[in-house]
Amino acid sequence: MNTxxxxxxxxxxxxxxxxxxxxxxxWDIDVEVPVGTIMGIIGPNGSGxxxxxxxxMGIVEPSAGSVRVFGRPxxxxxxxxxxxxxxxSVDWDxxxxxFDVVLMGTYGSLGWFRRxxxxxxxxxxxxxxxxxxQDYLKRQISELSGGQQQRCFLARALVQEAxxxxxxxxxxxxxxxxxxAIVEILREMRSRGKTVIVVHHDLQTxxxxxxxxxxxxxxxxxxxxxxxxxxxxxxxxxxGGRVELGRV
Amino acid sequence: xxxxxxxxxxxxxxAAACAVPGVFLVLRRMSMVAEGVSHAVFPGLVLxxxxxxxxxxxxxxxxxxxxxxxxxxxVQAMNRxxxxxxxxxxxxxxxxxxxxxVIIVSRRYSGLPLSENTVLAGDINYAALTQxxxxxxxxxxxxxxxxxxxxxxxxxxxxxxxxxxxxxxxDPDHASSVGFGTSRLYYLFMATVSITIVGAFEAVGAxxxxxxxxxxxxxxxxxxxxxxxxxxxxxxxxxxSALIGFxxxxxxxxxxxxxxxxxxxxxxxLTLAFAPRRGLLSKLRIRARRxxxxxEQLLVMHLIHHVDGERVTPACSRDGVRQHVRWEPQxxxxxxxxxxxxxxxxxxxxxxxxxxxxxxxxxxxxLYKDDVCECGIxxxxxxxxxxxx
Numbered sequence: 306m307n308t309x310x311x312x313x314x315x316x317x318x319x320x321x322x323x324x325x326x327x328x329x330x331x332w333d334i335d336v337e338v339p340v341g342t343i344m345g346i347i348g349p350n351g352s353g354x355x356x357x358x359x360x361x362m363g364i365v366e367p368s369a370g371s372v373r374v375f376g377r378p379x380x381x382x383x384x385x386x387x388x389x390x391x392x393x394s395v396d397w398d399x400x401x402x403x404f405d406v407v408l409m410g411t412y413g414s415l416g417w418f419r420r421x422x423x424x425x426x427x428x429x430x431x432x433x434x435x436x437x438x439q440d441y442l443k444r445q446i447s448e449l450s451g452g453q454q455q456r457c458f459l460a461r462a463l464v465q466e467a468x469x470x471x472x473x474x475x476x477x478x479x480x481x482x483x484x485x486a487i488v489e490i491l492r493e494m495r496s497r498g499k500t501v502i503v504v505h506h507d508l509q510t511x512x513x514x515x516x517x518x519x520x521x522x523x524x525x526x527x528x529x530x531x532x533x534x535x536x537x538x539x540x541x542x543x544x545g546g547r548v549e550l551g552r553v
Numbered sequence: 554x555x556x557x558x559x560x561x562x563x564x565x566x567x568a569a570a571c572a573v574p575g576v577f578l579v580l581r582r583m584s585m586v587a588e589g590v591s592h593a594v595f596p597g598l599v600l601x602x603x604x605x606x607x608x609x610x611x612x613x614x615x616x617x618x619x620x621x622x623x624x625x626x627x628v629q630a631m632n633r634x635x636x637x638x639x640x641x642x643x644x645x646x647x648x649x650x651x652x653x654x655v656i657i658v659s660r661r662y663s664g665l666p667l668s669e670n671t672v673l674a675g676d677i678n679y680a681a682l683t684q685x686x687x688x689x690x691x692x693x694x695x696x697x698x699x700x701x702x703x704x705x706x707x708x709x710x711x712x713x714x715x716x717x718x719x720x721x722x723x724d725p726d727h728a729s730s731v732g733f734g735t736s737r738l739y740y741l742f743m744a745t746v747s748i749t750i751v752g753a754f755e756a757v758g759a760x761x762x763x764x765x766x767x768x769x770x771x772x773x774x775x776x777x778x779x780x781x782x783x784x785x786x787x788x789x790x791x792x793x794s795a796l797i798g799f800x801x802x803x804x805x806x807x808x809x810x811x812x813x814x815x816x817x818x819x820x821x822x823l824t825l826a827f828a829p830r831r832g833l834l835s836k837l838r839i840r841a842r843r844x845x846x847x848x849e850q851l852l853v854m855h856l857i858h859h860v861d862g863e864r865v866t867p868a869c870s871r872d873g874v875r876q877h878v879r880w881e882p883q884x885x886x887x888x889x890x891x892x893x894x895x896x897x898x899x900x901x902x903x904x905x906x907x908x909x910x911x912x913x914x915x916x917x918x919x920l921y922k923d924d925v926c927e928c929g930i931x932x933x934x935x936x937x938x939x940x941x942x
Contacts, residue, residue, distance in 0.1 A: 362730045388730040395724045399580060400777040412720050413731025420716065445778045
């Protein structure tokens with residue numbers, strides 16, 4: 306867990322403000338994520354976690370400030386960023402198979418009009434194997450459990466072979482086996498020099514899963530190595546005194 | 554070309570042309586936007602007719618289609634203000650546009666070949682009368698060729714952008730994160746929807762066109778595992794509705810557009826009832842099966858509890874089971890019969906006993922909840938199994 310500050314930055318967010326009309330959802334955010342780390346983002350509902358992730362990718366337009374990905378605007382670095390949206394953000398009754406969803410991860414590098422070929426299909430097979438879903442590839446996605454849906458989404462992101470992965474609540478409503486598999490993959494990614502940012506909900510697992518943490522409530526309340534920043538005091542400031550860590 | 558084949562050609566191409574974009578309307582939950590577009594194009598059609606004189610020019614399709622797109626823009630813009638929840642903007646904009654058309658048409662001396670009736674339900678027979686001529690010979694109804702071109706455009710659009718349409722429909726956030734601008738494709742798609750609606754207007758009118766767009770796609774949705782099959786089934790259902798609808802109209806001497814739209818509804822009801830996995834009947838069957846399986850588990854559990862413990866004879870007899878598990882006698886009899894049939898329980902001298910398979914069934918039910926319990930049952934089961942032999 307080497308997080309010294311002179312390492313290359315995967316993501317640098319400066320003075321970012323996002324507002325809907327005149328209501329700020331994110332206010333003056335500065336976040337730096339060094340290469341090869343796993344960062345968690347925590348905060349109460351409506352604290353802007355998802356908005357922060359979406360504004361990194363330009364899905365949400367900022368009112369002020371800037372986001373740099375490996376020192377350049379996101380638009381120029383699209384290929385290097387993989388996104389795992391919240392599982393519940395899509396309609397799982399959509400008529401498609403697990404394999405098809407994973408194959409969608411290759412669409413970005415294919416660009417407009419080109420169809421996936423043998424190389425893309427191979428990549429999809431490999432990604433499915435990495436998340437332990439190779440037996441489900443012909444399954445319709447409506448027949449998956451929550452954990453299987455999440456692993457399917459993860460495989461779609463793995464296919465992109467990105468350098469940065471942004472994940473929105475990947476542990477939400479998944480079984481223990483899936484949670485374990487995801488954590489293993491995150492660590493493996495880190496060991497290969499990838500950078501992972503995870504919007505997270507479960508405070509009990511923060512210390513085990515993350516190197517760095519950003520505690521968010523419209524503003525950045527605290528940010529840094531988990532060991533230094535993840536304190537009762539900061540939690541109270543983030544969640545407004547309604548939280549108990551329950552650490553033994 | 555004579556009237557009947559003309560009508561059939563128009564009916565089939567119109568239905569098929571609507572069925573293709575209908576798939577994406579249903580998947581994007583935009584059926585009501587289609588309803589809005591079908592009404593919004595009307596004043597455009599009326600104005601184009603006033604200016605151009607008759608159903609002849611290609612501008613008759615493009616002019617009104619622009620109004621359809623205007624509706625989509627206007628509704629999006631109003632949604633962005635966040636002043637209204639849900640589809641109120643749609644409800645405000647489309648009747649307003651539609652009313653302009655109604656006012657123009659209803660003026661007594663407008664001199665338009667349209668009545669308020671045809672506006673709503675179309676007039677396929679009238680459309681079939683307008684034949685296209687090449688060098689003096691009639692080569693078929695003009696509306697057929699219009700719809701054929703629109704069908705081909707829709708198919709080409711879907712094939713060309715298949716990957717992009719799939720991605721942006723399934724997961725728009727992911728799509729834009731990998732660089733597929735969703736709004737450009739969205740407006741292009743809505744343009745094809747508008748053109749389709751305008752083309753179909755003459756034959757089926759503003760209300761029934763919505764049925765052709767939505768119902769075949771909704772039926773196909775209930776049966777499809779993949780987007781490709783949903784598209785094919787949607788077109789198939791549309792063509793079937795057109796053919797059967799025409800046949801019914803012919804025998805009843807009724808309006809073809811009405812019977813066509815009715816058939817799309819009938820096919821939808823049939824798929825809703827009988828679709829193998831998503832249909833209502835199969836859902837009921839699955840629920841009934843689960844209820845029996847759960848009852849069997851409960852029964853085996855009860856037997857395990859007593860076979861391994863005391864009071865074996867009274868508790869494990871058929872009467873004992875009935876008393877303990879509090880089932881209606883008929884249901885208890887059914888569960889016992891099924892349990893014997895499936896081999897979960899067996900008949901012994903002093904009543905019913907659980908079998909190995911029964912113990913496995915119970916351990917499956919408990920697997921996720923309590924490891925200790927699972928071990929106990931499986932272990933106990935082995936002993937019992939040996940004892941049985």
